[in-house]
Amino acid sequence: MSNSPPATPPIDPSPSLYKGPLQIPAFRSFLLARFISVLSYSAQSAAIAWHIYETARETTGVGQSALYVGLMGLCQFVAMFITTLPAGVVVDKYDRKKVMGFTIAAQAVIALGFFALAVTPDSPFWALFVLSACLGVTRSFIAPAGSSIGPMIVPRDMLPKAIAINSLSFQVGGVLGPALGGVLVAASTGFAYGVSAVLFILAGIIILNIKANTQPDYAGGSKMEMVKEGLSYIWTNKVVLGALSLDLFAVLLGGATALLPIFAKDVLHVGPEGYGILRSSAAVGAMATAAWLARSPIRRHAGKWMYGGVAIFGICTIIFGISQSFWVSVAALVVLGAADMVSVYVRGTLVQIVTPDYMRGRVASVSYLFIGASNELGEFESGVAARFLGPVGAALFGGIGSLIVTGAWVKLFPALYKSDSL
Known part of the structure; x- marks a missing residue:
């Protein structure tokens, strides 16, 4: 195992200097960069899904093209x-703002690659999946780096509120990004990629110019020892393990993101503009909930809040699947996003407050691996299910599966269910 952790944590702004996290200049810069990055990523993701679906649909038909959209997530x-x-x-050894900034720069280069494919006639279809894989690599760095910077620039007593504000910023970007992507795709898929590249460059410049010490205290040890230490921490902390795995399996089954292009074009018949609204709907609910949590953080019955949020997530997935009305589908996705935000908030607060700084990068990496598995593998699962069950059947299968997982996890992780104060 690695050497003993450092006796003192990284520089922590004095709580007496600030009344709230938004008064901290470094946190404001971090928030702005994170917002722009999420806005760009969300717009680009909407463009990629539409690009792949449209390209494959021309040659393979609706069912097969849905599978290709799922393969993008895989x-x-x-x-x-x-x-x-x-x-x-890497995040636990090197300056975290540099890791995040250079990763965002890499995302800008990838966006330019998508742009080149969009404007080049008869560009190879497989190249879309290669670039999607490169995007997955960048996410493995940017997620733990972004998660680990916050606790280094915000006093511990302000951290729950800072997490809610950061989540709000994330969700605002998630709301505007898909809508922006839908509008830009309606004009030109290449134009959507170009705008995303410019936004990524701007976000990278801002994050690299944050005036704060984001160099973690390196505890020593080989890379393998550091990996084992992070995995051991999560495995032995059953509350954290339960929270991460609940989100993994519930969203893995219930994720409907991969189905949205199919529902927009072939079920609800609303085109790219309606697709942008559908992509934004869950984020609207999440944004409203994040704003509420920023003003009134959850203080008691945290475990019950989390389980309730996941259960509502499954119910709304079922409603979305059977709906034949565009606005009913939008409403279901809004409530789905609100419920998901509650579970995200509880999980994020637990992980960031409990984990010591010297291993936050590793724990956050595993956390986001679980999240990525639920999102990307969820898209693949939905694409495969849609191929054999149709889009409606796939949504019903996922929603019912989420409810079954919620009930099972109450029995498997009773400590999480009984968790009270954050």
């Missing part, structure tokens, strides 16, 4: 899975 996840644990070690 490519991202496989790449992220391979690089996640090494990325956590």
Whole structure:
């Protein structure tokens, strides 16, 4: 195992200097960079899904093209899975704002690659999946780096509120990004990629110019020892393990993101503009909930809040699947996003507050591996299910599966269910 952790934590702003996290200049810069990055990533993701679906639909039909959209998520996840644990070690050894800034710069280069494919006639279809895999690699670095910077620039007593504000910023970007992507795709897929590249460059410049010490205290040990230490921490902390795995399996089954292009074009018949609204709907609910949590953080019955959020997530997935009305589908996704935000908030607060700083990168890497598995593998699962069950059947299968997982996890992780104060 690695050497003993450092006796003192990284520089922590004095709580007496600030009344709230937004008064901290470094946190404001971090928040702005994170928002722009999420806005760009969300717009680009919407463009990629539409690009792949449209390209495949012309030659293979609706069912097969849905599978290709799912394969995009699988490519991202496989790449992220391979690089996640090494990325956590990097985040715990090197300046975290530099790791995040250079990773965002890499995302800008990837966006330019998508742009080149979009504007080049008869560009190879497989190249879309190669670039999607590269995007998965960048996510394995940017997620733990971003998660680990916050606690270094915000006093511990302000951290729960800072997490809620950061989540709000994330969700605002998630709301505007897909809508922006839908509008830009309606004009030109290449134009959507170009705008994303410019936004990534801007976010990278801001994050690299944060005036704060984000160099972690390196505890020593080999890379393998550092990886083992992070995995051991999560495995032995059953509350954290339960929270991460609940989100993994519930969203893995219930994720409907991969189905949205199919529902927009072939079920609800609303085109790219309606697709942008559908992509944004869950983020609207999450944004409203994050705003509420920023003003009134959850203080008691945290475990019950989390389980309740996951259960509502499954119910809304079922409603979305059977709906034939565009606005009913939008409403279901809004409530789904709100419920998901509650579970994300509880999980994020637990992990960031409990984990010591010297291993935050590794723990955050595993955490985001679980999240990535639920999102990207969830898209693959939905694509495969849609291929054999149709889009409606796939949504019903996922929603019912999420409810079954919620009930099972109450029995498997009673400590999480009984968790009270954050």
